[in-house]
Amino acid sequence: MTGVVEVENVWFVYDTNLALKDVSLNIEEGQYLGLIGPNGSGKTTLLRLMLGLLQPDRGSVRLFGEPSTDFRQRERIGYVSQRSTDRDTAMPMTVEEVVEMGRYAHRGRRRLQACDHRIIDEALERVGIADISEQRIDRLSGGQRQRAFIARALASEADLLVLDEPTVGVDASSRDNFYGLLSRLNKDGMTILLVEHDIDVITTHVDTVACINRELYYHGDSVSFLESDALTDAYGTHHGIIHHDHP
Ligand code: ADP
Numbered sequence: 001m002t003g004v005v006e007v008e009n010v011w012f013v014y015d016t017n018l019a020l021k022d023v024s025l026n027i028e029e030g031q032y033l034g035l036i037g038p039n040g041s042g043k044t045t046l047l048r049l050m051l052g053l054l055q056p057d058r059g060s061v062r063l064f065g066e067p068s069t070d071f072r073q074r075e076r077i078g079y080v081s082q083r084s085t086d087r088d089t090a091m092p093m094t095v096e097e098v099v100e101m102g103r104y105a106h107r108g109r110r111r112l113q114a115c116d117h118r119i120i121d122e123a124l125e126r127v128g129i130a131d132i133s134e135q136r137i138d139r140l141s142g143g144q145r146q147r148a149f150i151a152r153a154l155a156s157e158a159d160l161l162v163l164d165e166p167t168v169g170v171d172a173s174s175r176d177n178f179y180g181l182l183s184r185l186n187k188d189g190m191t192i193l194l195v196e197h198d199i200d201v202i203t204t205h206v207d208t209v210a211c212i213n214r215e216l217y218y219h220g221d222s223v224s225f226l227e228s229d230a231l232t233d234a235y236g237t238h239h240g241i242i243h244h245d246h247p
Helices: 042-052 095-109 114-126 140-155 172-187 199-205 222-228 228-235
Strands: 003-014 015-030 032-036 058-063 075-079 160-164 191-195 208-213 215-220
Touching: 003 042, 015 032, 015 042, 015 058, 015 191, 015 208, 032 042, 032 172, 032 199, 042 058, 042 160, 042 172, 042 191, 075 140, 095 114, 095 140, 140 172, 140 191, 160 172, 172 191, 172 199, 199 222, 208 222, 208 228, 215 222, 215 228
Parallel strands: 015 215, 032 191, 032 208, 075 160, 160 191
Antiparallel strands: 003 015, 003 058, 208 215
16 A cells, blocks of 8 residues: 555654654555544644644654655645634635635646536535535535535545544534545545544544554554553543543
8 A cells, every 4th residue: 555644753842842752653545544632632733744834853754755845736635624713614605616726726727627617516416515516605504514625625636635623513413424425435545634532433433543642642443442541541531532422
């Protein structure tokens, strides 16, 4: 398998605050990796290092085989942030216009052509929002909006989907449908990195778990994760871990 992201012995310090200590972690093509850890454990820092937005103090990070800070093919990464912090939702754009943005890197200076529209329509269909493509993005529910951002990533023909706690503020049934969609995309070959604080989501939906708290406490399959000591080691106690009671 090809390494999509390769993090090797990475250390990162903010001023005097050691955020990451000797973290090594790979994401292989086709993998669905869930990154979990308490607040302040370095998840965002690791994500920013992986995306080339920060440079490690020690160690190396490669993205599609290149040093992540040199990586320029940004359209290969589809990024979906928390709903509350996504500046795109403040713009009065339709769903279709948001998804069209996914073609910008491909079309260059030319107008959208029939092949672009076919890709856009397919992306809307795949995430199940073709029927609301004319609606304004800021008037959608949280779950629908996140689907639109995934469709934008599909339209840009991204090879890696990165989601940072994507269902904050999304109701429970839409959340289950949303993770169902991610699982289907992964089965169809999409590599997914999901940063998530909800332990049930991590153990139910992803195939591989990475648990960090400044250092890596666990990296392996999601089934063995719950049986390991990683949770208590990384969290100290089980406090702060979110569980949902399913009916
Ligand atoms: P998480 O995403 O898991 O909540 P972060 O990566 O945001 O964790 O933070 C890891 C540690 O680094 C925390 O102690 C946090 O306070 C610190 N930190 C994060 N960003 C900065 C920054 N810009 N300057 C200084 N310290 C920071």
